[in-house]
Each structure stands twice: as C-alpha cells, then as structure tokens.
Amino acid sequence: MTENMKDVIIVGGGFTGLTAALELLKRGYSVTVLESESEIGGLAGAFKVGGQKLDKFYHHWFTNDLEVMELIDELGLTKELIINPTNTGMYYANNFFKLSTPLDLLKFTPLKFHNRIRLGLLTLIARRVKNWKALEAKTAKEWLLELGGEDVYKVVWEPLLKGKFGPYAEDVSAVWFWNKLKLRGGSRGKGGEERLVYFKGSFATLAESLAKRVCELGGKIILNQNVVKLHQSTDCWRIQTETDFYTAKNVISTIALPLLGEMIKDFATPQYINKLNCIKYIGNVCLVLELKKSLSETYWLNVNDPTFPFVGVIEHTNFEKPETYNGSHIVYLSKYLPHTDELYSMDTREFLEYSYPYLKRMFPKFEKDWILNSHLWRARWSQPVVEKFYSNMIPNEKTPYDGLFICSMAQIYPEDRGTNYAIREGRRIGKNIDIVE
Numbered sequence: 454m455t456e457n458m459k460d461v462i463i464v465g466g467g468f469t470g471l472t473a474a475l476e477l478l479k480r481g482y483s484v485t486v487l488e489s490e491s492e493i494g495g496l497a498g499a500f501k502v503g504g505q506k507l508d509k510f511y512h513h514w515f516t517n518d519l520e521v522m523e524l525i526d527e528l529g530l531t532k533e534l535i536i537n538p539t540n541t542g543m544y545y546a547n548n549f550f551k552l553s554t555p556l557d558l559l560k561f562t563p564l565k566f567h568n569r570i571r572l573g574l575l576t577l578i579a580r581r582v583k584n585w586k587a588l589e590a591k592t593a594k595e596w597l598l599e600l601g602g603e604d605v606y607k608v609v610w611e612p613l614l615k616g617k618f619g620p621y622a623e624d625v626s627a628v629w630f631w632n633k634l635k636l637r638g639g640s641r642g643k644g645g646e647e648r649l650v651y652f653k654g655s656f657a658t659l660a661e662s663l664a665k666r667v668c669e670l671g672g673k674i675i676l677n678q679n680v681v682k683l684h685q686s687t688d689c690w691r692i693q694t695e696t697d698f699y700t701a702k703n704v705i706s707t708i709a710l711p712l713l714g715e716m717i718k719d720f721a722t723p724q725y726i727n728k729l730n731c732i733k734y735i736g737n738v739c740l741v742l743e744l745k746k747s748l749s750e751t752y753w754l755n756v757n758d759p760t761f762p763f764v765g766v767i768e769h770t771n772f773e774k775p776e777t778y779n780g781s782h783i784v785y786l787s788k789y790l791p792h793t794d795e796l797y798s799m800d801t802r803e804f805l806e807y808s809y810p811y812l813k814r815m816f817p818k819f820e821k822d823w824i825l826n827s828h829l830w831r832a833r834w835s836q837p838v839v840e841k842f843y844s845n846m847i848p849n850e851k852t853p854y855d856g857l858f859i860c861s862m863a864q865i866y867p868e869d870r871g872t873n874y875a876i877r878e879g880r881r882i883g884k885n886i887d888i889v890e
C-alpha cells in the first residue's frame with residue numbers, strides 16, 4: 454500500500470513522537486506516526502492487570518517535571534494526577550534503611566557519623582552546581598570520590614551506578630549524576646520528604662489521550678508498522694515498513710540512534726553511521742509480580758547490596774492503592790544489563806526462578822504462593838550511556854540529509870531521558886523545525 458504524500462512521517466509512537474505530531478498538526482501540517490508495536494507508548498507502554506492498565510516498566514514523575522504537567526493541563530486531565538509523599542529506602546548488608554528525609558540520612562548507620570554529614574553536604578553542594586559544563590571532563594566516580602570520599606562512594610554511589618549502568622558504570626559522566634541529584638532534591642515537600650506523581654490508569658493512558666488529540670487534529674497513527682528502510686528520492690522520502698510503503702516530504706526519527714543507522718546505511722556516509730553508533734545503550738529487564746501480600750511499606754527500595762542483582766525493588770502499590778489492581782500488590786524488580794547478558798534472554802519462569810532466592814533473602818516471610826501472576830518485560834534500548842564529553846557525541850536534530858530529523862532520548866542532555874523530556878523535545882521539534890514543503 455502507498456498512501457498519499459504526507460508533510461511529515463514520524464517514526465515511533467512514544468511520548469516524543471506523539472508530542473511532535475501534536476505540535477506539527479497545530480502548525481497545519483499533515484502528519485502520520487508509524488509505530489512498530491501493536492500499541493503506542495513505547496517504554497512508557499502498559500499491559501492489563503485485573504482489567505486495569507499498568508506500566509510495563511515502573512514510572513512516576515517528580516513534582517518539578519513541568520513539561521508533562523503543562524501537557525496534562527492542555528489535555529484537561531489534571532484531575533487524573535496522583536501526588537503522594539513516598540517511602541524511599543535502601544537495602545544494604547542485609548538491612549533496610551529508611552531514606553525519605555534528611556533526618557533518615559542522619560540515622561544511616563552503614564556510614565560513620567562524619568560520613569553521613571559528608572553525604573548530606575555532597576548532595577547540597579551538587580545541587581548548587583550551575584556550570585554543569587565544567588563537569589563534562591569528569592566521570593561520576595571521580596567527582597563523587599572528590600566530594601564525598603571513598604566510604605560514601607563505596608556504600609552509596611557505586612552500587613547505584615553499577616545497578617544502573619552495569620559494565621559501563623565507571624564511564625558514566627559526572628553530569629549525569631549531578632542532574633539526578635538536582636532533580637530529586639527539587640521534588641520534596643516542606644519536611645524534606647520526597648513527593649512523586651503518577652497518572653491514574655498508567656502513563657500509557659496519558660499517551661492514549663495524547664494520541665486521541667493527535668487524531669482529532671487530523672493526524673494518523675498506524676500501528677504494527679516496523680520501519681525497516683528509508684529511501685531518498687528526488688522530492689520526497691519513501692518509508693519502507695515490513696508490509697507497506699509510505700511517502701513524505703519529511704521524516705522525524707524518535708527511535709534509538711543505531712536503529713536509524715540501520716535504516717539509512719544504503720545512502721548515509723560511514724562517518725554519519727559511526728556518529729549514530731557512538732552512543733552506547735544499556736537494556737533493562739523488569740519482572741512484574743502480582744502478589745497476594747505486600748513485601749514492605751517502602752515504595753522505592755534502592756538495592757545497594759552488591760550481592761543482590763537488582764537495582765531496585767519498587768512496590769508500586771505503596772503509591773497507587775492495591776484495589777486498583779483487584780487487591781493485588783504490584784512489585785517491580787528491575788535490572789539494567791547489556792542485551793548480550795544471558796539474563797536478558799531468560800523467559801518469565803527462568804527469571805522468576807533466578808529472582809526468588811534473592812527476594813526470599815531480602816523478605817524472609819515471602820513465599821512462592823504469594824505470587825498470583827508474573828510478567829517479564831525487556832527493553833533493548835532502555836537508557837543511553839551518558840559518558841564524559843557527551844555533548845560532543847550527540848547528533849544534531851537536523852541530519853545531513855534534507856528533510857530527515859532526529860529527536861530521540863539520546864539527545865536529551867544535560868538532563869537524563871524521561872517522559873518529561875520526551876514531551877519537551879517532541880514539542881520543541883514540532884514547533885520549530887523548518888519543514889521541507
């Protein structure tokens with residue numbers, strides 16, 4: 454099938470693609486979004502639990518995620534926001550520590566008292582950094598050692614870096630870490646407690662409302678269209694999917710950079726393909742458990758014990774109530790890992806067998822018969838690895854090929870990827886790019 458020539462085709466129906474579509478439609482262009490999956494939402498996609506949508510990968514916002522709040526306001530959905538103080542904790546050396554407020558930090562016994570003060574000061578100093586460019590030449594490890602010393606690094610930061618970036622932990626830039634500290638500090642209530650935000654019915658429900666608005670404005674969203682190649686012809690782009698062809702004057706790619714590289718390798722220069730391949734990505738595997746009973750009162754448990762293979766245990770129903778999911782307690786076990794790791798290819802049963810002894814060690818009362826259901830989700834392109842001098846690695850949104858643009862999560866910097874920034878960047882490109890007409 455070849456459809457009518459469009460002004461713009463957007464590859465990818467995640468938050469970036471949908472927001473870009475919204476803004477281009479407001480400017481009066483004809484837009485089609487091609488999405489490879491059978492549903493929109495991308496990494497913020499959902500599945501059904503007890504008739505209710507639940508994120509495949511745990512999601513929340515910070516109260517200072519203003520771009521997303523603005524979009525929700527625009528869609529008239531502010532009443533769907535849930536804002537709660539959250540219980541944050543850390544698992545270290547077979548013990549649980551509360552880490553929700555500055556007072557909890559003072560009681561954090563794995564560190565000597567002077568190191569607890571150092572840790573508190575480190576976070577304050579880090580948040581005050583204005584000139585983040587000065588941090589580009591340092592790794593997070595170098596910077597954190599400088600600010601907090603060896604003990605604080607080993608107990609608190611190294612496990613987090615390893616949990617998030619696996620084998621790339623020591624390559625991660627200080628800028629990435631600075632931004633995380635800054636963001637979390639800005640999402641606190643008066644007592645210093647962290648306040649987080651969720652969307653009733655999952656992030657995918659917001660993506661669906663956004664998609665509905667896109668269609669109301671005359672946009673098209675076509676699912677199950679895995680784009681495999683882009684062909685340049687004299688006055689337009691031919692976009693080849695596994696089943697169809699489309700034509701458009703302009704293409705905006707919102708997918709991982711190496712995937713775009715594959716699509717254009719027949720005509721792009723080797724230098725440009727190298728540019729698209731120079732940013733590494735790490736994958737993620739998330740085991741989602743529906744349980745009869747709650748594991749703990751903590752919403753977000755950072756796992757700092759190096760013998761425990763998950764970066765976090767997130768008990769979603771300590772934020773959103775279990776009744777939403779027919780009374781089930783929802784727990785996510787998250788692991789970031791290269792897609793070549795054997796754990797990445799395990800099926801749900803294998804992954805559950807692998808995880809069970811660790812969960813049992815952490816929560817001795819936990820029994821297999823608490824598990825009502827389990828689901829396993831994988832994302833090959835879950836997180837770009839933000840290395841030193843990352844600003845030099847990011848490709849421009851305008852490619853060397855007329856009418857081909859990139860707006861992807863790897864270009865979000867100095868902030869880290871997240872739906873708030875996907876929305877910001879989608880809006881920016883949709884509002885500003887010079888479309889080939």
Ligand SMILES: Cc1cc2nc3c(=O)[nH]c(=O)nc-3n(C[C@H](O)[C@H](O)[C@H](O)COP(=O)(O)OP(=O)(O)OC[C@H]3O[C@@H](n4cnc5c(N)ncnc54)[C@H](O)[C@@H]3O)c2cc1C
Nearest residue numbers: 465467468469489495496497510512513679680835871872
């Ligand atoms: C474990 C985990 C936890 C997270 N937690 C949070 C959180 O708490 N808060 C938050 O805000 N963000 C969180 N994020 C990040 C957030 O999900 C992403 O930043 C955001 O969804 C990215 O949107 P996007 O549109 O840029 O990319 P994506 O969501 O990746 O969208 C790209 C789309 O392109 C499609 N696609 C890929 N290849 C093709 C092709 N060849 N043809 C057509 N379509 C294609 C994909 O299917 C996908 O739908 C988390 C991510 C992960 C992995």
